[in-house]
Amino acid sequence: MDCAYFDAGVCRSCSLMGEPYATQLAGKQRHAEALLAPFGVGRWLPPVASGERDYRNxxxxxxxxxxxxxxxxxxxxxxxxxxxxxxxxxxxxxxxxxxxxxxxxxxxxxxxxxxxxxxxxxxxxxxxxxxxxxxxxxxxxxxxxxxxxxxxxxxxxxxxxxxxxxxxxxxxxxxxxxxxxxxxxxxxEHQTLPMRLNDVTMHLRPQSFFQTNTAIAEALYAEARDWIRELAPDRAWDLYSGVGGFALHLATPTDASGEDAPDRGVPGPIVTGIETSVEAVASAELSRSDAALARVRFAAGDATAFALGAAPADVPDLVVVNPPRRGIGPELARWLEASDVSHVLYSSCNAASLARDLAAMPSLRPVQARVFDMFPQTTHFEVMALLAR
Structure with missing residues (x-):
């Protein structure tokens, strides 16, 4: 992609502008693989490419x-x-x-x-x-x-x-x-913006975070749902749940073939979403209510405090984490390491903090991972990893 603003030196926000997109994507894949190499990723799936331009929502x-x-x-x-x-x-x-x-x-x-x-x-x-x-x-x-x-x-x-x-x-x-x-x-009159991804409609309130690249967010949520369907957990937590993208996708019922079937299907896991932003929780609750998903709920709170305060009987099979760039941090990582959680789905916008968190959870190993190019023309990307105990 070429950019007249970049060429003229008036905007350099897109640090990879002008570099062939295939080269950008390959470099991000190499960077992710190098950072996670010490943890022995069982399988790297091919990176998910974005459109080079017009991608920011x-x-x-x-x-x-x-x-x-x-x-x-x-x-x-x-x-x-x-x-x-x-x-x-x-x-x-x-x-x-x-x-x-x-x-x-x-x-x-x-x-x-x-x-x-x-x-x-x-x-x-x-x-x-x-x-x-x-x-x-x-x-x-x-x-x-x-x-x-x-x-x-x-x-x-x-x-x-x-x-x-x-x-x-x-x-x-x-x-x-x-x-x-x-x-x-x-x-x-309207207070929310409907964001329709896959078979899920999320109602975005003004101060709620949403992924910047709609097509890649759609691919990310669909992939997460596919990975988790194979695990068939009874219960799940979605920590740092935002407006509910992961939780709502996981809670959508499916039919026996795995196809989405909100009105007739096999129920997904019971999902609890935890998010600090009250506005984001309100968005997620509206989306849950609109979709009539009885097996998911959202609450405002700190992810680490929620996990540390849970009774042993309430700990789920699966925990989804989608933290900010700093990662989940040592306290939550130690809790996950010591818990009975069998799988963690970790979606990260910073592979370096993901690597730090993995080092604190040696019994949870990445069995598969995939790069999602959320931010073409920049060095940033999303990587999702499935961890198994």
Whole structure:
């Protein structure tokens, strides 16, 4: 993939841009294999490739420039806005929406935030596109001052951007490099964005994490379900469950042939999902209720504390973990090592922290693993491993 922004030196976020995609994928596979080599992976499945471009379903774009000429993209070293409206890794739906959003910023007179002077209001936009082409648009603001104008001109935005299902104002008063603030004001009738993957529909709330690459997330969840069906566990925990991607896929009933059969099939395991984000748990619960899945439940809490506080009789056959980049950490790893859990499905966005965690669980060995290229044009990727005691 070629990128004019990269070639001009105005954006270097995609560090592998211009490198042949086959070379990128092979390098990620080698890196994963090298990190996990000490643990004797029983079988490496071929890596799952992504489309080279148009893959991002979520874009966090800094707003710079002026109220009459806003830029949507990043800031340069001096704090000035660099417009990236034609970014090739963003979805076509994003690229179509950015010019409309730029016009709306001017119409509603929302001054871009000036980082150096700490003036202005609009810090960045967070835009998420569903597999059906609907959008969630979040305006991250310094204060509630522009909210009245957002509401006043919202009909104009929805007329020009009818695919915008959810529009919100997120309030981030602090001057610091974080994604969002705690306060979220939903401005539209709809409050969730349906994300339809495989036979599961997840209802995404504004502050809920979702995998960035829809096609690869779909492949990841489908593969996890296939691996776990072969194990046929009675009970499972999904720790760091997010909006419930793994738990909802595992809990969907199947018929005797293994085909998805939500209305008539063999029930999946009883699944408990644990996640610190209250918003993500609310999303997962809505999805569970919508799908009428009685054998899965979600609760807000710390994954490690939940495991350490469980009674021995409540420990399941299988534990799924999908932690942030830091991994599950030594405390949860020690608990898993000492537990009676027979299998762990570990999905990692950082193979280095996965390797550290595996070193702390010597009796749980990776019987198979697979790389999923969630982030083409960068050095990052997802790797999923099935551990057996």
């Amino acid at each position: 979520k874009a966090k774009m800094v707003v710079g420039g002026t109220v009459d000429a806003p830029t949507i993209g990043i800031l340069d070293a001096d704090g000035y806005g660099v417009d990236l409206e034609a970014c090739g890794i963003c979805s076509p739906g994003h690229r179509a929406a950015f010019p409309v959003l730029a016009r709306f910023i001017s119409l509603a007179r929302i001054a871009p935030y000036d980082v150096a002077r700490r003036t202005g209001e609009l810090k960045h936009l967070i835009v998420t596109e569903s597999p059906d082409g609907e959008l969630m648009v979040r305006f991250v603001l310094r204060s509630t001052e522009p909210v009245g104008r957002l509401r006043k001109h919202l009909p104009t935005l929805l007329a020009e951007l009818p695919q915008a299902r959810v529009v919100t104002a997120n309030i981030l008063p602090e001057h610091k490099a974080v994604l969002e603030g705690e306060q979220e004001l939903v401005l539209t």
